[in-house]
Structure formats: structure tokens, C-alpha cells
Amino acid sequence: MKQSMLTWAVSAAAAVMAGFAAPVLAQDSKVADEIAKYREALNDGNPADLLEVKGEGLWSQKRGPKNASLEQCDLGQGPGKLEGAYAALPKYFKDTNKVMDVESRLVHCMVTLQGFTQAEVTKQWFSKPGAESDIEALVTFIGAKSNGMKINVPAMHPEEAKMAKMGEYIFYRRSGPQDFSCSICHGQEGKRIRLQELGNLTTKEGAGFAMKTWPSYRVSQGAVWTMQRRLIDCMRQARWPEPNYLADSIIALETFLQKTATGTVMETPGIKR
Template identity: 90%
Template sequence: MVQRMLKTVVGVALAGAFGGMAIAQDSKVADELAKYREALADGNPADLLEVKGESLWSEKRGPKNASLEQCDLGLGPGKLEGAYASLPKYFKDTNKVMDVESRLVHCMVTLQGFTPAEATRQWYSKPGKESDIEALVTFIGAKSNGMKINVPATHPEEAKMAKMGEYIFYRRSGPQDFSCSICHGQEGKRIRLQELGNLTTQQGAGFAMKTWPSYRVSQGAVWTMQRRLIDCMRQARWPEPNYLADSIIALETYLQKNATGTVMETPGIKR
């Protein structure tokens, strides 16, 4: 009996010691990652893309030889300050909930005369070829810097999309029976050195959403939220959705709703 108690006490002591070491190690890793991100942020290459986006916004292009300066992103024609932070939202003229990218493509079609295929042909950058959409989204996103994300999803159509996004977030699917929530539904998750935020909380969702679009060092390119979510689904071995798919906009609506109240800091920079 005494021996058993002694073993228990020793076991608890060892567990506590190793647990403390693990916590200290995690803390050290987190500190080093924070220093790494701080170093990367000094001279974000996305700043150059933002300048290109500003030029594209006012440039007359397309069959109608028109600029995007009258594009309504939800706050009125041409009003950009805070627009990104308020999307996705319901638009009466299309009777749809739209994010920044779907609304931007809508403006390229209606104002500039591009076909949907022409507008989305180069929706993400490739080696040696930057994407006009990524440049425009980077410019638009930066116009919300210092402003709070505001996607309460109070309109019935917005609420429906947020609910659909929540369903997708928790739905297990694909050959690995995977869901978004497996990685992003609880605290303390990490893949290798990459921290995985809990996107069900304001803090976690806010940390994730406030810095997109972001420059990804490993890819040497700016990624938009559409590209990030589509790539997440690909990595989870789900069927890859089309660009501007309702499923992606629904996920964005759910995540932006969770992140509401968080202050925007974009373009961000990721590993």
C-alpha cells in the first residue's frame, strides 16, 4: 500500500515536471514565432501589390473603358473606407450575399464590361504573373485598416449564410473524414510550428481574419481569403470548390461574424 502511494506521488511529480517543461517549451516556440513574424513584417512585399491595386481601381479598362471608382462594395459607390471589414453582406441588386471578391468581379462585369470568365481568368497569382484581383483586394482591404470587423449577419440572407458556414465548419467529409473544426475548433492545436487558432471564438477568429489578404513567404505571393479557404479544403482532401462558390462565402460569413469587433491589420504576412 505504501509502495503504491509512493509510486503515485513520484508519478505525479514527474508528470508535473515534464508538463512544466512542455509548457516552457511551447512558450519558447511561441516567442520565437512572434519574433519571426515581427521580422517578416518589416517591409511587407504586399505593400507593392497594394499600390498596383490602387492604380487598377482608377484605371479605365475593359470593353466599356471604365474604372472601378463607382463600384459599390456595400457602403455606396466608390466608398472603400471600412468596406472590406463589413463584408460579406447582402446586396439587393444581386439578391445575394457577396464577399469582397465576388462583389469586385460583379463590378468588373457590370461597370467595365468584362465577361465573368475574363474577370476571373487570373484570380490568383502564378510564377511571373501577378493577379489583378489579388492586387485590388489588397488595396481594398488596406482601406479598412484600424477599423473593426463588422459582420453581425443580421439580414435573413446573411444569417442563412452564416448558418451554412457553421455547418460546413463542423461537417466531417472526404476520404479522411476531416472537418475545419478538427484543427480550428479548440485551443492549443498546432501543426509542426504552426499555431492553429480556435476560430469559434472572437479572439481566434479575429486573429485569423484581421490580417487577410496576406503575403505568404513560402509562396512568394499575396493570398486572399478565398484562396486560403479553397486551399484549406484541398489539404483536407475535400472536393475543391470553384472560385466564388457559395460554400466559401458562407464560411467567410461565419468566420467574419465570429471575428466581429476585431480591428483590421492588413495586408498581413504569413510564413
């Protein structure tokens, strides 16, 4: 008798939950559809396009103590070659003996080719109200040159493999006052914070969806964000110690995520909430 009552109670509870779940799922689907329509409408006039034009001008403009342009900057495809460069970064560079992403390599070129100090070129590495960032403009221009191309970061070089492994460790490591990790939000399917879907970055599809649209214009911020800025902000939100700009930990995370996303077609500049 007790067993039958228990069975009935469980069945009744399941029915009640199913009754609640159906409208919730329907509402979730409706919200997701409306967000998709909103993003599609914005893509017809992505404000990042203007920053891309600015970046193109900065690329060819002679600047700095050496009065030189960046047209001989080697981003991994050869001096001055931009097509597909962003999609193949981070990668190992022999001249610096380091694995570098697009931003660390760009800063290197601004220092070595144009004669700026690193402090000068990174003083405003992200935009602020009324003040755009040259680095964000250049990264947007460079990123667009990989649009429609496949991400290709197999991390075959020993130093690249080491960075990818470090990035994987950071991704899963629980740390900070809240004992948090990247994987808590981005290691499973179907997770969400409020209206924001949290992709599963451990899969090619999930990592690809996340990585293919950066740099992106963020509507809530009214500015283009680079991947460095996005990852540093993620760590801040997780209450981790905030890394310095161009820190190895950020480049390691990028290497891990780009390796996971390899084969995904780039769609940049993107647009985010």
C-alpha cells in the same frame, strides 16, 4: 496495500510527466517568441505593400471592353466608397439578390462596369510564379482601406443569417476520406500543427485574430493570399472536394467567421509564415 501502490505509481507518473512538460512548455514559448520577432521584423517591409499600390492603380485604370474604371463599384458602402467596405463584408446585395464577399463583388463590378466576362477576370484569380493576380492586387488595396476599422458583419439580413448558419454547419461538418472538419483543428484552444498555432475560430478573439490580417503576404509562398484562397486551400488540405472559386460554401464560411470576429480591429495586409 495494492491501493497505496497504485496511488504511488500514479503520483510517480505525474511527476515524470511534469518533468518532461516543463522543458517542452519552455521550448514552445521560446519558439513562439522567435516566430513573433520574425513576423515583426518582416512587417517593417511587408511585400504586400507593393501589391496594394498596384491594386490602387488598377482601381482607377480604365480597362475592358467598356473602357471604364472601377471607381463606381459599390462594395456595400455606396459607389466608389472603400473606407470600411472590406470590414463589412460579406453582406447581402439587393442588385444581385445574393450575399457576396469582397472577391465575388469585385468580379461582379469588373463584369458589369468594365465589360469583362467572368471567365476572363477569374482565369488567374491567384498569383503564380512570375504572374501576379489583378484580383489579389485589388483585394489588397480594398482591404487596406479598412485598416484600423472594426469588423462589422452582424449578419442581420435574413439572407446573411442563412449564410452564416450554412457556414457554421460547414465548419463543424465532418467530411472527406479522413472524416475531417474545420473544427477539429480550429474548435479548441491550444492546438498546433508543428510550429503553427491553430486558433480557436469559435471565439471572437480567435476568429478576430484569424480574420483581421487578411489578405496577407505568405512568406512560404512568396505571394499575397486572399481569404478565398486560404479557405479553399484549407479544404484541400482536409482532403475535401476542392470548391470552385467564389463558391457559396466559401462565402458562407467567411460570413460565419466574420460574424464571430465582429468587433475586432482590422490589421491588413498581414504577413504569415
